[in-house]
Amino acid sequence: MRRPAAPRVLGAPRRRRLLICVTATAASAALMVPLLTGRLAHGPDDHRLQIEFGEAADEFHVPRNVLMGVAYLQSRWDSHPGVPSVVGGYGPMHLTDTGTPRPADSPPGTAAAGPPGTAASTPAQDASAPPGDLRRAARLTGVPAEKLRTDTAANVRAGAALLAATQRQLGKSLTADTDDWWEAVARFPGTDDKVSAATYADDVFAVIRKGAHRTTDTGQRVTLPASPGVRPHRPAKPPRPKEVECPPELDCSWLSAPYVQYDGGYGNHDLADRPRDEKIEYIVIHDTEASLSSMFQTVQDPTEASWHYSIRSKDGHVTQHIRTKDTAWHSGNQLVNARSIGIEHEGFLTQPNTWYSEQMYRSSARLVRYLAKKYGIPLDRQHIFGHDNVPAPTGGSIPSMHDDPGPFWDWRHYFDLLGAPLRATGGEQSGMVTILPDFATHEPLFTGCGGDHDHSPCAPHGSSAVRLYTEPSESAPLLQDPGRHPDGAASTQDVNDLGSRVSAGQTFAVADRDGDWTAIWFQGHEGWFWNPRNHPTAVGAGGQMVTPKEGLSEVQVFGRALPETGAYPEGMQEPTQSPLPYSILAGQRYVTQSRLGGSYVDRSNFVESPSPVVKGGEQYYEIQLGHRLAYVRAADVDVVDVPVAAGPEPESGQDGHARRK
Template sequence: MRAGGAVAAAALLLPLVSAGPSATAEQPTSGALQHGFAAAAAQYGVPQSVLLGVSYLQSRWDAHGGAASVTGGYGPMHLTDARSALAEAPHHSHGTEDPRGDDARAALEITEAALPKASELPARLRTLDRAAALSGISAEQLRDNAAANVRGGAALLADAQKKLGRPLSRNAADWYGAVAHFSGADDTATATTYANDVFDVIRSGESRTTDSGQRVALAADPGASPDPAQVARLGLRTADAKKTECPRTVACEWIPAPYEEFGEGDYGNHDLADRPVSQTVKFIVIHDTEGSWDTTLKLVQDPAYVSWQYTLRSSDGHIAQHVPLKDVAWHAGNWYVNAKSVGLEHEGFLVSPDAWYTEAMYRTSARLVRYLSQRYDVPLDRQHILGHDNVPGTTKATIAGMHTDPGPYWDWAHYFQLLGRPFTPTAGPRSDVVTIRPDYVRNQPVYTGCAKAGEACAPHGSGAVRLHTAPAEDAPLVKDIGLRPGGQDSTTGVNDTGARASTGQQYAVADRQGDWTAIWYLGQQAWFLNPRKQPTAVPARGRVLTPKAGASEIPVYGRAYPEAAAYPAGVPVQAISPLPYKLLAGQRYVVGDRVPGEYLYATTFDTSGHRVVRGNEAYYEIQFGHRVAFVKASDVRVLP
């Protein structure tokens, strides 16, 4: 939405973003949940493997302290109760970031709007009431008590099996249709993908300790081979997937973002291009929507809004594609990154730590990213698979307005396990490089501002570690002069990335003292607690760079633009604007790609004047702070 034209769209935040864990949620003994699955399976005649497999795909058996998911789902079975929804401003209305991030065009002015509540909720968001009616268990118990929640889920599965005219068989394969129905999907492909994932879990088996200390195991049943034709009896629609660019292992639907002109030379909401012929794709950017699925789809179909390539639904992992991969979407707030990236929006809310993502969405997202990685030769590492919060500001003026999603509660360690690239040690214990990797569940730093400024967020696992000026927990946090030019300390705010290192990011070691490790970060030493018994980083190997001999400091950039001499006539020269940070002599930073200076000139609806400008000046991408950055190759020397 822009000044001069408001867009009416239904917004549905599910659940209330201020909701935290329930005060009445139980703290059971470590074997109680496993017993609960066995008892519920016996009571309702559902094979225990089916009940465990469905629950794993919904929640990985976590109870989240009784708090709701992003789609209003509760407990291990993710029973949904989304009646208490709020109307809120959508994701790109937050902050001052220009999603396009191109100095050659006037900034997109994304303004908040009063958005009405949705009048009705789909059945997939009202399963808790149905479970209560079937089981006789109160809605409160279904929300707060994990064992009751499992019984409610078993009642739903048994009811679906009966309605499909199938027996309450002990054979897991006979329950394929009921499992597909449990997903809540309204199309055949998504329901099938969901059921296939559940049966993959059943065949391979799983075991883990949950967020409440419960040890749960599902024994492998490699012989579980259901008949997918059971889904046909559900009577679901067939989604339009003709133009989608997705792997066969996910369910994709084509819901296009409009490319339209709407007066005074303005157009939206993306640019036509010819990637990878015109430009290579180097990055995949992970976002969260800060709004519901329905709201997000309405917004991306508005020509005056912004765009991204894919949206992923939390409840069942369904994927909608909006922009062809060859074209450039406006999503990252940095034009250089936009021109060379694919954007994935995940249904969720950064400031609601327990508004959790389902395993179904994590899995389909990982399969989509693997597909994109193979298609464009994008390395599966954290210098190429970026969060929106890792994208750098383009200039000094834009740093403070850059977005901070998906935030400290996105589980990068689990995500990269699903990608097939877990973060493991690759060097000896005294390595010069470390990969950040805390234990997600145990690592619970205090964050503030989820509900109210300065107020502590609900305790929750996190993939990020906090960085101090000295090896002590009471030492001040390191400063980010880009976020705070006045030199103030960073804060514990959930949106403050100034003193935060995230899982998978790699940094050069500056020092070690006891249980503390120092890394080079934003031009300074930054200390984090890294005890041997519970390490928050693992040793790694990789190339690092430092200023060339004789240079006391070198500039750092938020984009890799070509030198002025490279621009042809008719294409305005783009300033090579350094960020306020300095990379000082003696400091070292982990090296990513070496790339040529490059700029996509695309400011008109008519694409005949679009140009890709490439220069002779080369750059290195580096992990400089929480966000990546670029330095000129001519300014540095690279070391093993």
């Protein structure tokens, strides 16, 4: 049987890399507080960024909707003052500073501060610099680079100056006609490939046509009015390679993962003939926890893990490594590997102020939408999920399972981009709920961003995660997880600890309600979370649940769906089906969105053609057991239907108030 996915960087464990993190100074008692203070309530200053966009656009004669559209694609108007992204980008305009150390290259426990600012008297030159380059912006505006990193108004003004300079370099006038700015916009992110640049510009103009409104990370309320009549003047896209499996609007390249023998084994994936021999029904979202160049070395190593696609942060460029018909080793669970496609995203789980770029989100959503349509994969959270949702194949493997993309991946925004928005599908008193906090304003406390021995609070950051308690009280203990903490230790607020938390888009059966608190069934226990009606962290849902058949006091749960004994051909070593250290007690209910047959492929030897898939008659239901998925035998449970009815749109959080828990 194939081992769990290997570490992503040679010699370094994946779960807890010693990565940098900006931490808050707090008394030890603060570690018990479940929530950091949210943003300030709205006041006269909460439209300051809106005004700054207008002033900068007017000063440099750039259409206001062009400047705001570019900023939306760069950062969704968030500032992250003074803190770089994974590619060294700063501020709402995400101006990139090539002198900033990449987070992966910075020493543990230090902030990746850029070099000193450029002198104001430096002449405006360096035409070879990328259009969105921070140092070029400093020369154009006469503002020190350090100020462009930390001052929002200066950052926006610099973005306008860069757009105007690029428009002039193209030999065009600084016209008020939005349609004439497409080429300048396409050059702004500084990407080398023309298809990615064209896709970026198309995305900016799609935002301009549709309009946008949101509250930023600093509480600024920003609105871009819709301009549905905008039709930019754009050249035709260049032809794309036929070798890769990508939607036509993405620029995708190929970097092959090896399939070779070596002393003691083979790697780093398996030949298959999917979907003919095994249905593809999952797409697993990963983050790299390393620079993409390092990951490219890993994926070409036959002794390492593998995945199908990598997506670059700075521009959303997609690289394919393995044909989707073949099986990559990416999830740590052979069943999930055999039925899934794995996509790695350049990013860092434990660095909440190092954010995933909007270009990467959009490229990923385009790719997933294309793959889901090609293979008939439902766009829901039991089929599109993170590595942190993959079930452990056995109880003993639970502590070593990976936790990416983590609590700072914006599932709500991601599913909006997929065209399958997460929303209420049942009434307020439904027997099922979908977890749905407002990412931008929901800031639960996490610890441990500095590494294994760091217990200080992480910097405040929007999150998809909602924490669970044993009672309807923020002073109650967290739920104990016998799989993750087999020694009986309590669950923690550590950023990697999934033992007592759920995530946006996951749907659970309601166990109880008490005022502003809701309890769900979670790994065999009631888990309570704060869910006030005026600012809900979950919405009503409909669908199907499973519950133990009458007469059964409890039902075993499994990390893989294997065929029954007797289904295996003679001579094949039969894998052992061992239950996970959880069980479903009589009366408990768990949400299911999939019924599947057991299957198994012997991956023990190098072969020149795909190994046969063993399929039996045993049927299973996939369930949302806890933060991770799991499987139960269909023969052990009954299915309970909960009516699906269109509910109200969930609270968007654009009022800027912080959510609790």
